[in-house]
Amino acid sequence: MSFDLVEIRDLKVAFDGTQVLHGINLSVDRGEALGLVGESGCGKSVTWLAALGLLPGKAAISGSVRIEGNELCSAPRQALERVRGGRIAMIFQDPSSSLNPVIRIGRQITEALTLHRGIGGETARAEALRLLDMVGIPDARRRFDLFPHEFSGGQCQRLMIAMALAGQPDLLIADEPTTALDATIQAQILDLLNQLRAETGMATVFISHDLGAVSQVCERVCVMYAGRIVEQGSITQLFSRPRHPYTRGLFDAIPRLDGPRTRLVPIPGTVPNPKQLTAGCAFSPRCAHSVASCDFQRPELDVMEDGRRLACFNPVLADEPTPALQTVMEDA
Numbered sequence: 402m403s404f405d406l407v408e409i410r411d412l413k414v415a416f417d418g419t420q421v422l423h424g425i426n427l428s429v430d431r432g433e434a435l436g437l438v439g440e441s442g443c444g445k446s447v448t449w450l451a452a453l454g455l456l457p458g459k460a461a462i463s464g465s466v467r468i469e470g471n472e473l474c475s476a477p478r479q480a481l482e483r484v485r486g487g488r489i490a491m492i493f494q495d496p497s498s499s500l501n502p503v504i505r506i507g508r509q510i511t512e513a514l515t516l517h518r519g520i521g522g523e524t525a526r527a528e529a530l531r532l533l534d535m536v537g538i539p540d541a542r543r544r545f546d547l548f549p550h551e552f553s554g555g556q557c558q559r560l561m562i563a564m565a566l567a568g569q570p571d572l573l574i575a576d577e578p579t580t581a582l583d584a585t586i587q588a589q590i591l592d593l594l595n596q597l598r599a600e601t602g603m604a605t606v607f608i609s610h611d612l613g614a615v616s617q618v619c620e621r622v623c624v625m626y627a628g629r630i631v632e633q634g635s636i637t638q639l640f641s642r643p644r645h646p647y648t649r650g651l652f653d654a655i656p657r658l659d660g661p662r663t664r665l666v667p668i669p670g671t672v673p674n675p676k677q678l679t680a681g682c683a684f685s686p687r688c689a690h691s692v693a694s695c696d697f698q699r700p701e702l703d704v705m706e707d708g709r710r711l712a713c714f715n716p717v718l719a720d721e722p723t724p725a726l727q728t729v730m731e732d733a
């Protein structure tokens with residue numbers, strides 16, 4: 402029997418009695434790149450922190466998370482620790498969450514190699530140098546004994562990726578890894594993630610509020626809103642024809658350099674407070690497509706004729722112009 406690399410079923414999370422994840426179902430296949438997008442507070446990070454047992458003790462978690470068929474949700478702490486950093490590694494927006502500021506870089510990577518792969522001494526040093534080279538740190542031999550603060554922001558991101566690769570993970574979860582970087586460095590890190598996936602065959606989950614960045618790395622996308630997946634499909638399906646009004650709203654807010662100059666249209670309003678969710682669709686108060694039933698009934702995530710999944714009673718039509726998206730003539 403063959404399993405997906407990761408299979409998450411009906412994952413729910415509550416903090417102090419307030420539910421913030423409402424039954425997430427998703428899977429990641431070996432070697433694939435999956436994007437998780439949505440505005441801040443939609444539950445992207447909590448999904449993976451819960452899956453890896455990294456949420457604080459006060460979080461109430463239910464559901465199932467399987468890695469190659471083995472259940473993690475009920476796994477003892479030691480088993481979870483073996484998976485984290487070993488089979489699955491996670492990188493964040495802020496490299497200081499992974500890099501210790503008072504330990505030299507070379508030592509941090511060799512220690513990670515000893516922990517995850519049981520190698521030490523000269524073998525670990527040679528492997529650490531190979532990893533630094535792989536993530537594009539120039540002159541790695543000379544810089545092996547530097548501290549993290551002696552590297553630029555983009556290079557620290559590369560160092561964090563090198564640490565993540567030390568365990569030869571099957572899956573790299575990248576949580577907003579480029580958000581704090583300027584556009585040029587961001588593009589370089591996205592290229593690096595693509596290159597590493599091609600070289601190592603590891604799967605990537607790319608968490609971001611930026612659909613543009615997700616499109617450069619991912620083959621498949623899950624759009625999250627208020628603790629639920631509202632649309633899921635291939636990047637081509639969602640880019641050529643977003644059907645959930647929320648996905649469409651995210652697209653209309655992306656700056657584009659191709660085609661005519663367009664005015665960016667932000668989605669009105671904000672993500673709801675999880676304490677104030679009603680029985681209806683959580684996006685309804687912000688949605689130009691909302692119909693009467695949206696306010697008191699929640700649409701299920703159903704499979705559409707083209708294979709994507711969609712939770713909406715009144716989706717965007719194929720050729721529907723965006724009323725709010727206005728072409729701005731160069732000389733207007």
Ligand SMILES: Nc1ncnc2c1ncn2[C@@H]1O[C@H](COP(=O)(O)OP(=O)(O)OP(=O)(O)O)[C@@H](O)[C@H]1O
Nearest residue numbers: 416421439440441442443444445446447448457675
């Ligand atoms: N430790 C915590 N204690 C209480 N509530 C939390 C905790 N962590 C997250 N939450 C809540 O869970 C919800 C989902 O948060 P999450 O961080 O997953 O959102 P996100 O989509 O990843 O946003 P961001 O891009 O800002 O990280 C939010 O309402 C958030 O306030």
